[in-house]
Amino acid sequence: MKPVSKPRQANPETSWVDDATLRQLMGYHMKRAFNVIQADLAATLKPFxxxxxxxxxxVLIKDNPGLRQSQLADAMDIERPNLVVIIDELERRELIVRxxxxxxxxxxxxQVTMAGRQLCxxxxxxxxxxxxxxLENLDEETRAVMIAGMHLVEKNGKKG
Structure with a gap:
């Protein structure tokens, strides 16, 4: 009979945490990758x-002149009242007009203004x-497969 191994105990003096159970889940990996991307994107956008x-x-307003606020909310998948805050900020900065x-x-x-277009x-x-x-370590084929996979997840999520 095999001896039962005890689960490893996290040592409070180290930062190691056993996340093996979570690492079996695609969503966990997606969230960790998103956290890296989001933090770097925030730093990238800060100067602007x-x-x-x-x-x-x-970007959506620039690429879709005359877009209605309701269309923008749908495209961004956010509630319309939350969009108003974003639109107000962009308008206050004279990057867009309503x-x-x-x-x-x-x-x-x-509509995007000339200043908004330049900044964008x-x-x-x-x-x-x-x-x-x-993503420099990912070739174009891998990137395309990842995007297609995430698109399928999004599509499946909208079915339910």
Missing amino acids: DLRMLTYTAL ERVSTDRRAYAL EQAETAVLLHENRL
Whole structure:
């Protein structure tokens, strides 16, 4: 009969923690990788006085002139009241403008300003460098497979 091994006890004097059970889960690895990416992205965007959400909104508005706030909220997968704070910040900084939609006076179309376009393009360059630096050990095929896999997870999550 095999002896039963005792679970390793975490030593309070070290930073080692047994996370073997969690490391069997894809979500755990995704979260740890996201934490690294998010922290580095925050540092990358800081010189532009942007956060991940304000950057995302600015890029989407730049790439989709006339986007309505409701469309932006859906694209960013955030609640509309939470979006208002982001839109207010970008508008206060004169990076975007809100224009009433002529066919629906309750709706606003979002447009990037020239200052917003310039800042966005500078930030996009920095973000691309950030991502390339963090993913430099992954070839294009591996990157494509990872993106496809995450897309499938997202798609499966929206079914339920």
